[in-house]
Amino acid sequence: MSKKLLKGNEAIGEAAIKANCRYYFGYPITPQNEIPEFFAKEFPRVGGVFIQAESEIAAINMVYGAAAAGARVMTSSSSPGISLKMEGISYIAAAELPCVIANIMRGGPGLGGIQPAQSDYFQATKGGGHGDYRMIVFSPASVQELYNLTKKAFYLADYYRIPVMILGDGFLGQMMESVEMDGQNDTCEPIPKPWAITGCRGREKQYINTLYLVPEELAELNDRLQEKYRQIKNSEQAYEEYYMEDADFVLVSFGIAARICKEAVDLARDKGIRAGLIRPITLWPFPEKAFADLTRAKNILNVEMNAGQMVEDVKLAVSCKIPVHFYGCTGGLLPSSKEIVNRIEMLGGTPK
Amino acid sequence: MERSDMVISGFGGQGVLFVGFLLAYAGMLEGNYVCWIPSYGVEMRGGTAHCFVTIANKEVSSPIVDRPSVVMVFNNPSLEKFETAVTPGGHLFINSSLVDIEPKRSDLIVHRIPASDYANELGNSKVANIILLGALIQATEVVSIDNIYLALQEILPEKKKKMLPLNYEALKFGMSNLV
Amino acid sequence: MSVILKKPLSLTDKKFHYCPGCTHGVIHRLIAEIIDEYDIREQTIGIAPVGCSVFLDWYFNFDIIQAAHGRAPAVATGVKRVLTENVVFTYQGDGDLASIGIAELIHAAARGENITIVFINNACYGMTGGQMAPTTLEKQITTTTPYGRDHKTSGSPFFVPELLTNMHGVGFLSRRAINNPKNIVRTKKSLKTAFKVQMEGLGFSLVEILSICPVNWGMDPQKSMQWLEDNIIPHYPLGDIKMPDFDV
Structure with a gap:
């Protein structure tokens, strides 16, 4: 085996x-x-x-x-x-x-x-x-x-x-x-x-x-x-896309936090929200290519286990043309998928 | 089964992490996606040790276990810590030889098994964890006994292979003494 | 016509950039002579420190790696563990070796790394302009001990090879000076023993060489040599401290 x-x-x-x-x-x-x-x-x-x-x-x-x-x-x-x-x-x-x-x-x-x-x-x-x-x-x-x-x-x-x-x-x-x-x-x-x-x-x-x-x-x-x-x-830019084909609410997250975001995307989709995820696999070089053509995206929520670091690169990657929000946990705490869905709803991610 | 989330919790040295590892290993042998997460660091020094185990038939997105459907506890603090997290209708396995408090919830399937006493009857107090594991797989069918046994064969180092028959006996004993 | 003296092959043609009276040049030449004599130029790798001798590559005609301040023994460890058949030495001053890099030195010795350390002790920081070094003598005036080094506030000078004597993996320890021809010959012999210890696989070897720094001491080279003899040599006893059981 x-x-x-x-x-x-x-x-x-x-x-x-x-x-x-x-x-x-x-x-x-x-x-x-x-x-x-x-x-x-x-x-x-x-x-x-x-x-x-x-x-x-x-x-x-x-x-x-x-x-x-x-x-x-x-x-x-x-x-x-x-x-x-x-x-x-x-x-x-x-x-x-x-x-x-x-x-x-x-x-x-x-x-x-x-x-x-x-x-x-x-x-x-x-x-x-x-x-x-x-x-x-x-x-x-x-x-x-x-x-x-x-x-x-x-x-x-x-x-x-x-x-x-x-x-x-x-x-x-x-x-x-x-x-x-x-x-x-x-x-x-x-x-x-x-x-x-x-x-x-x-x-x-x-x-x-x-x-x-x-x-x-x-x-x-x-x-x-x-x-x-x-x-x-x-x-060498590398990233994974999850349900991005029709996403108008985009989560961006890396590492273990991105897996929690995947569950959040599933939960949001269950509610009829067109959520998707971009997961950078290379953090440097930051995968700007993933953000080059986000015509559908109305909102971006960046989720990290820190006080907001990659979020700066996301803002740069979309040239601030799409609102970029942040949800983070510090101290060794983990974000919860339900809380992420709450944030999506608060930020106007509504069922279609 | 889509996804089973489990917690195994007790003192360090009670084989808590090992039971979780066996479950994950058997789950992998059955072709499922598995995830095993231990508590680590200072928590391990004399305090409670616990692990989370997820077995799923599709890729595990979030490996976080906050609402387990199965919880196995080997001491009072573990019961107090994890009872509230169990999903309604979930299974709570208690080593009643060591836990002397009662669960508060009435919406759970509670299995009180004097696993340490049984283990002593089998001649080795260390297999209490395996007896409780037998009860768990009998009640939940999350993995088969054959694959637990296969996992044991693959995991145990050569010099501990002589423990295989005792472990198998303990598994069978746990399965037939499920309450 | 026969050649009776020539520049060692292990030295380049570049003129030394060191200050007038500086003894780095003498020590560089000794090392180059030894490497020629052992015929190991093509397998020798030198690790340069941070300090006046940072540009070792300018003068040595073999492979050189320049290391971060104090880390030469760690870099040498990495090199030697990969290239076990090569001869690897570090060349470090008293600030680099005895201050910021003392941990790397002691643990390379404790591991018995089969490398050679050439330790230049001139009782001050040369490159940065004459500040106190760990080996600066009590009462010695430097730019950061303008009233003289006082052990109550700035510590006492310490003895580097002596720190390493009881370590199992250490094959050779010696302290020499380059104040006169006799001592220069002895320095060369100790350096030669140190490289031999490495080539025989007998472990860690270190030679401390008491030197001068005329510009930062504020003396001419001759007075500097006198000051070395009157003050530094009496404080740091010369001789082989730990020896192998062979002679070179």
Whole structure:
């Protein structure tokens, strides 16, 4: 049987092994501890290297080193730990190194809580670390998708030489669902890395650097990065549409909140309301293409497990031509589908 | 069955998460969509542990379980916490060896089963959860005993395989002692 | 005509950008000579710190990765775990290594990472303009201890290799100085032992090198050397601290 009942966090590990990742560096933090524990147990069986680092800072810099040496490598953490990794992520982006970073989000700010949240959207998509850089950010909504997107993340990281973040949450990381492990479109083949630092045998010496004291040279790096980001924006936007064919009331939501919204769409449809859902799968690049042709939509309700972050990108994507409303929960609380339907009705989503 | 939402709740160490896992695994074996969600973190340290299990014949949209149709409890706090959530006409399974308070609602199908006492009769207090699981599948038919047994065979590590006959006995015992 | 002295192959032709009297150039050359002597240029990977020696790549004729401030031992860990057959060393100053990067250093040593650390101690931050470092002496004046370092408010200088002596995975620890030809020869020998320890797979190796910073100390190079001999060397005893059972 190719189906396995997996925790979200374990699915990340299974996918990494499938994608030929053999290096993991991390530091424990709830609710993602199953990820380092998975690698500690499984890597010795496949010749991989697991290190429990002394801190998230050390872990991300081990990732930097292993990526510079040409390896497929990943780390994972949860919100406060991801903040600590931000310095390293900025360096990795500047050095154009490929790696995968999983953030199994918990509520913040500060130490926050350990219950699920989506409050790191800004951090993931708008920078987080210093400088003009971007990461590809995937937002899976099921354990199967965690598996598929993690595999894809390794490939895209190598292809574009860019850090890729899997942005999950405590709920998704902890829940178990069945996962189809075979029969996926495998995009795991290795990509040659002539730029890697491996010792200069048989070639000129090479250098990986993030310091440019001459402004024109730093501008050149930034121009190159921005060109790469434009290319990714054109090619990698991903989203799911649910009942969008005739929707005049559009929900927009990502990750686990989007699944609650799906139920809300079903409930609203039962009441005769033409509701639909757009679920961004890439948060960066934000799937603007999904909003390009919303001629029927009269209202948009954005649902997030935070105080309103992606809603800004939705407003930009529709150029404020359609009213965009927001419903959010913070602190680790989950939105309820019934409450979402109430909001739809309050905002004028009426049966046809 | 379109979608069954269940809650299993008790103290850590009572096999609460394991029963939920077995249900989800058996559900998967039957070709259904399943979802298992544990309580986690500090809640687990000495407090109650619970899990939510959903088995559905179509994709599970929202995995949130706020109105379960089946609740199984192994201690007083669990009964107090989840009794109000059960849908009217839903099933409430109580390990009456450990729960000494009465449910307040009269619109539920209540199964009071002294599972820990039965487990001791079978010679191992740890199978109380499996006895209650037997009662649950007898009453709800949410999965078959064959698939629970198959799930056990697949899940139990080699060194615990010797526990299979006892678990099977406990399942059968629970099924035939449903009240 | 025979060549009796030449520039090591492991050094580039670029002129050092370091301040007059700075000792980085001497230490760079020692490392380059050793790498030539062991014939490991094509398998060596250097990790540059943040500090005056951030541009290691300008001078070393082999692969270099530049790391974030203090994180060189973590970066070296990542590289060495992937490329187990390569020779990996970090080159770090006292601010980078002993202040912001002390956690990365200690844990790389505790794990017994098979890497070499070259630790330059000149008792101040050079690149940022002469601020206090963890290794700044008591009463020493820097731009952030303008009245002299006072342990009651700014802590005491501490001994880096000595911190690591009881760690199982540490193969070699040494402290040397570059104040005179005799000590330069000893420094080279310690560096050579450190690289050998790595090449033999004997674990973590570190050489601390007591150095000068004339510009930030506000002295000419000669006075700086005198100050190193009169103040720094008496405080930080020279010698091998933990040794392997072979000689290079």
